Amino acid sequence: MKIAISSKTESLSGEIDSRFGRCPYFAIYDSDTQSTDFVVNKAADATDGAGPAAVGQLAAAGINEIVSGDFGMKIKDLCSQLNIQLTIIKENLTIKEITDNFKSK
Amino acid sequence: MKIAIASGKGGTGKTFVSVNLFLTLRNMGLEAALIDCDAEAPNAMAFLPARLASETEIFEYRPVIDTEKCVFCGKCAEWCEYNAIICISPAKYIRMDESLCHGCAACNTACKYGAISDSQIVSGKKSVFEFDNDRCLAEGRTEIGIKSPVRVIKAITDNPFEKEYDYTILDSPPGTACPFMETVSKADLVLLVTEPTPFGLSDLKKAVNVLEMTGKPFGVIINRAGLGNHDVYDFLKEKDISLWGEIPFEREIAELCSEGKSIKDELPDIKRKFTELALKLEDYGNSRN
Structure with a gap:
């Protein structure tokens, strides 16, 4: 299973980005290999519709779950159609803290 | 000649200047028309004895995916x-x-x-109004829920009248984004209405910046003169931007506006300001020919 986390930086020690559609990077955690990669959010600077475009990018990469500070109405609707689980984390945790939590599950 | 009355900032008095300039030009016996291009919130007609003459729907493309x-x-x-x-x-x-x-x-x-076929939705309305037995007023009105008023502005600025006018005033939408650009792109001259406050100056700078990029001729009208400070004047001097007129900050003007009235004979000084502005426009128009 692959989980995308909105990230402020390209580092495990960096924090989760509270914004979904316009976060600069996504941390992609693979629960099978327990490894984390970082990808650029191509929609970060989109004129419009950054959120749906980011979902498009993640869905094409086979993501099953997205973790972020919050999601807009368009995203909730779109992700339920695509069977992508959404998880909200309000605290400023680091990417490592979040992936460690997944590892211990 | 098309004159856009614009501003970076909202609430500087664009409609006030547009309506009164229109009335002044008409009173001078000139062929003048007015188009309210603030298609998200048109209200210039509220200041005029305008009678609706015609109404047309404006359409916008929508794809249908098969x-x-x-x-x-x-x-x-x-x-x-x-x-x-x-x-x-x-x-x-x-x-x-x-x-x-x-x-x-x-x-x-x-x-x-x-796999993509065409459909259309109604994105707004184009209305023409009669004033003084002449269909010389028009307005664009965007439907609620439409993302951008640009299509409606494009339609309304594309000669909505039955004849040509010597002076067409384009009452512009506020800001400096697409709706502003769509309106000023149709103008031969842009007059930016500002107020001599830090807020007025900040937004005026934005509008000046954008207009400089387009190369459009433009000038400035200072509304509510006497308010705030001297910074706007310093900016105009520094940038060598022509000051087309000043309208003083007066309670009587605000009272008339709040009642939806235009400047009439009871304020001769203000009336004169608009006459001076109209004469300047006439000179400008003549010098271009």
């Missing part, structure tokens, strides 16, 4: 600047979000499989 013909190649989504189409090839999923679509039809050009 999922039977679609091969989920994602080309249309790639071409869409506004991310209105989301296509996820591996999942064979495609969706158009009506609220993000600007109606440019790029998706239709992108599709090589004939």
Whole structure:
């Protein structure tokens, strides 16, 4: 299973980005290999519709779950159609803290 | 000659200047018309004895995706600047979000499989009004829920009248984004209305910046003169921008505006300011010919 986390930086020690559609990077955690990669959010600077475009990018990469500070109405609707689980984390945790939590599950 | 009355900031008095300049030009016996281009909130007609003469719907393109013909190649989504189409090839999923679509039809050009057909929605209304037995007033009004008023502004500024006018005033939408650009692009001259406050100056600078890029001739009208400070004047001097007129900050003007009235004989000093502005425009127009 692959989980995308909105990230402020390209580092495990960096924090989760509270914004979904316009976060600069996504941390992609693979629960099978327990490894984390970082990808650029191509929609970060989109004129419009950054959120749906980011979902498009993640869905094409086979993501099953997205973790972020919050999601807009368009995203909730779109992700339920695509069977992508959404998880909200309000605290400023680091990417490592979040992936460690997944590892211990 | 088309004159856009614009401003970076909202509430500087664009409609006030537009309506009174229009009335002054008409009183001088000149062929003048007025178009309210603030298509998201048009209200210039509220200040005039205007009678609705005609009303036409304005349409905007919307794509219709045929999922039977679609091969989920994602080309249309790639071409869409506004991310209105989301296509996820591996999942064979495609969706158009009506609220993000600007109606440019790029998706239709992108599709090589004939999976996108055309439809239209009503994006606004174009109305022409009669004033003084002449159909010389027009307004664009965007439908609620439409993403951008640009299409409506484009339609309303494309000669809505039955004849040509020597002076057409374009009462512009506030700001410096697409609606502003669409309006000023149709003008021969732009007059920016500002107020001598830090807020007025900050937004005036933005508008000046944009207009300098377009190379359009422009000048400034200072409304509520006497308020605030001298910084706007210093800025105009420094940038060598011509000051077309000043309208003083007076309670009587605000009272008339709040009642939806135009400046009439009871304020001779203000009336004279508008006459001076109209004469200056006449001179400017003549010097161009």
